[in-house]
Amino acid sequence: MNPTSQHSIRWTAGRAVRIAALAACLGLSSNACRVEAPERTQAEERASATGYRGILLADAEPRPDFVLTDVNGDALDFRSDTEGKLALLFFGYTFCPDICPVHMASLAAVKRDLSIEEQRRMRVIFVTADPRRDTPERLRDWLGNFDTDFVGLRGSEAEVDRIMLSLGLPAAIRDTAAGPDYAVGHASQVIAFPPGDGFRVIYPFGTRQADWQHDLPRLLDP
Amino acid sequence: MSGLQWWCSAQTAAWTWSPRPFPGVWLFVGLLVGLYWLLGRGAEGSTETSVRPGERRSRWAWFGGVLALWVALDWPVGALSGYLASAHMLQYLLTALVAPPLLLLGVPGRAWDRLAARSGVVRVLRFVTHPLIALAIFQVVLFYTHLPSVVDRLMVTPLGSFAIDTLWLGGGLIFWWPVVAPVPTRPRFGYALKMGYLFLSTVLNTMPYAFLTFGELPFYGIYELAPPVSVLGAREDQQVAGLLMKIGGGLVLWTAITIQFFLWYAREGEAEGPAPAA
Numbered sequence: 001m002n003p004t005s006q007h008s009i010r011w012t013a014g015r016a017v018r019i020a021a022l023a024a025c026l027g028l029s030s031n032a033c034r035v036e037a038p039e040r041t042q043a044e045e046r047a048s049a050t051g052y053r054g055i056l057l058a059d060a061e062p063r064p065d066f067v068l069t070d071v072n073g074d075a076l077d078f079r080s081d082t083e084g085k086l087a088l089l090f091f092g093y094t095f096c097p098d099i100c101p102v103h104m105a106s107l108a109a110v111k112r113d114l115s116i117e118e119q120r121r122m123r124v125i126f127v128t129a130d131p132r133r134d135t136p137e138r139l140r141d142w143l144g145n146f147d148t149d150f151v152g153l154r155g156s157e158a159e160v161d162r163i164m165l166s167l168g169l170p171a172a173i174r175d176t177a178a179g180p181d182y183a184v185g186h187a188s189q190v191i192a193f194p195p196g197d198g199f200r201v202i203y204p205f206g207t208r209q210a211d212w213q214h215d216l217p218r219l220l221d222p
Numbered sequence: 223m224s225g226l227q228w229w230c231s232a233q234t235a236a237w238t239w240s241p242r243p244f245p246g247v248w249l250f251v252g253l254l255v256g257l258y259w260l261l262g263r264g265a266e267g268s269t270e271t272s273v274r275p276g277e278r279r280s281r282w283a284w285f286g287g288v289l290a291l292w293v294a295l296d297w298p299v300g301a302l303s304g305y306l307a308s309a310h311m312l313q314y315l316l317t318a319l320v321a322p323p324l325l326l327l328g329v330p331g332r333a334w335d336r337l338a339a340r341s342g343v344v345r346v347l348r349f350v351t352h353p354l355i356a357l358a359i360f361q362v363v364l365f366y367t368h369l370p371s372v373v374d375r376l377m378v379t380p381l382g383s384f385a386i387d388t389l390w391l392g393g394g395l396i397f398w399w400p401v402v403a404p405v406p407t408r409p410r411f412g413y414a415l416k417m418g419y420l421f422l423s424t425v426l427n428t429m430p431y432a433f434l435t436f437g438e439l440p441f442y443g444i445y446e447l448a449p450p451v452s453v454l455g456a457r458e459d460q461q462v463a464g465l466l467m468k469i470g471g472g473l474v475l476w477t478a479i480t481i482q483f484f485l486w487y488a489r490e491g492e493a494e495g496p497a498p499a500a
Contacts, residue, residue, distance in 0.1 A: 209439050
């Protein structure tokens with residue numbers, strides 16, 4: 001074999017190896033799309049079983065009956081004022097550094113994706129577990145950062161704790177001895193009461209916007 | 223706030239603007255400074271300390287690269303990259319696109335000479351840093367290290383976060399090698415092809431950019447559920463990340479394309495020689 005043909009074979013082989021390597025890399029890239037698909041979250045597993053990505057409580061009692069004060073000083077009767085609507089109830093506090101703002105931001109973002117008519121048929125209700133610091137003005141401003149339609153409710157600590165206990169949630173723990181920047185331990189789930197009652201769905205912290213986007217239309221029209 | 227971490231990773235504790243130490247980052251930066259000294263030594267056994275022409279400029283490039291890495295990996299950018307997708311993207315730009323070409327430009331000439339003398343290493347480099355292979359490796363690194371499942375899994379531990387940063391730096395070095403490094407020589411990969419290579423990569427990063435910017439929902443659980451740092455919601459933060467990738471990445475790549483163009487222009491001018499006197 002003359003040197004020219006040897007060189008030509010080596011050059012062709014080298015090029016083939018490079019092309020194969022490139023194809024393998026690109027193949028890996030396209031396979032990556034498939035790596036994503038089979039991964040299912042716990043929420044998706046739940047949805048395949050119950051239809052909801054939240055935790056379905058099928059034998060739940062009717063929505064709770066309590067009256068608290070909104071940021072304008074008006075009384076809000078939870079049961080009668082949310083009747084026929086999807087109510088999303090959450091207990092938190094405005095100084096919360098993590099769970100509360102994340103839940104509210106997620107709900108606000110997904111709510112904006114709904115039609116106006118659907119938005120009218122739902123209420124997001126935030127009950128402060130820290131009424132000492134969460135003044136009506138602070139509560140209004142804080143909720144307004146997310147969505148001006150979100151309803152903020154206040155009551156005495158004892159009242160709020162009693163409502164939480166009645167829903168099977170632990171009472172809030174207010175570490176007031178830690179100084180003015182004290183933390184409040186509180187339940188981290190949003191409770192969804194669909195329009196017809198009969199069941200409720202629990203959304204723990206970790207619920208993604210994708211989960212809300214999946215469940216909200218089903219909760220509005222169960 | 224959680225205890226001492228050796229490398230920045232995603233945290234569940236609320237963000238504070240109090241500086242935090244990351245000893246692994248400091249060690250890494252220190253090693254890079256030491257590496258420059260090692261690379262700059264004269265031939266084996268020699269005590270040569272003289273500085274070659276252009277060596278001072280290369281030193282600035284090397285330390286510019288180290289500085290870019292330090293900014294990317296240490297507090298606050300490194301720490302914020304556990305809270306914000308946009309900070310994570312800034313970290314990517316600095317680690318994969320800014321630091322590698324500076325580090326390569328900063329390698330002292332005598333280190334390149336020593337490398338060129340090692341035929342085995344040069345053979346491997348010739349293959350790995352072939353423009354097609356380098357581009358493919360970089361794109362795969364870019365793609366995989368931005369997948370939500372990968373980011374959500376790796377960014378929650380210092381080791382995982384370190385793995386991502388290392389992949390970015392390694393991928394970036396491979397990507398920039400054929401453009402910047404003089405060894406192995408690639409006479410056929412001239413200025414025009416280098417410009418084409420860089421342009422192609424600006425086109426290829428459009429996919430992840432579009433993925434992030436036009437995504438309907440937040441892709442990354444760690445950023446969606448992270449304690450909020452700014453007024454940006456998770457979706458807006460992700461959009462900023464996508465724009466940073468496109469605009470910031472584009473700026474770096476187009477700067478490199480422009481430099482290649484002017485180098486080409488200057489070379490052509492040299493080849494033509496001085497204009498005849500009137």
